[in-house]
Amino acid sequence: MRLIQVEDGYKIRLPSDWVEDLGLEQVVGLEKTPEGILVRSCAEVTWAEVFATKLQMGPQASNVDLSELSGDDLLF
Numbered sequence: 001m002r003l004i005q006v007e008d009g010y011k012i013r014l015p016s017d018w019v020e021d022l023g024l025e026q027v028v029g030l031e032k033t034p035e036g037i038l039v040r041s042c043a044e045v046t047w048a049e050v051f052a053t054k055l056q057m058g059p060q061a062s063n064v065d066l067s068e069l070s071g072d073d074l075l076f
Contacts, residue, residue, distance in 0.1 A: 022039075022041055024039070024041050026042075026044050027042045027043075028040060028041060028042055029041075029042045
């Protein structure tokens with residue numbers, strides 16, 4: 001067990017061998033447990049990955065009469 005001091009700004013400095021072994025180079029998640037704080041590695045997600053799984057739009061209605069609509073009708 002290693003004792004590590006919490007720095008200003010609540011930063012915790014981890015030993016470099018832990019960071020490399022656990023893959024903690026980028027973003028980590030912290031979880032409060034009854035035993036203490038659990039540090040988990042988290043994979044960063046790119047916007048391309050987020051939008052790759054977005055819902056597809058259905059077929060668009062082609063015969064919609066918009067002639068009687070005003071701008072106020074389009075407000076939610």
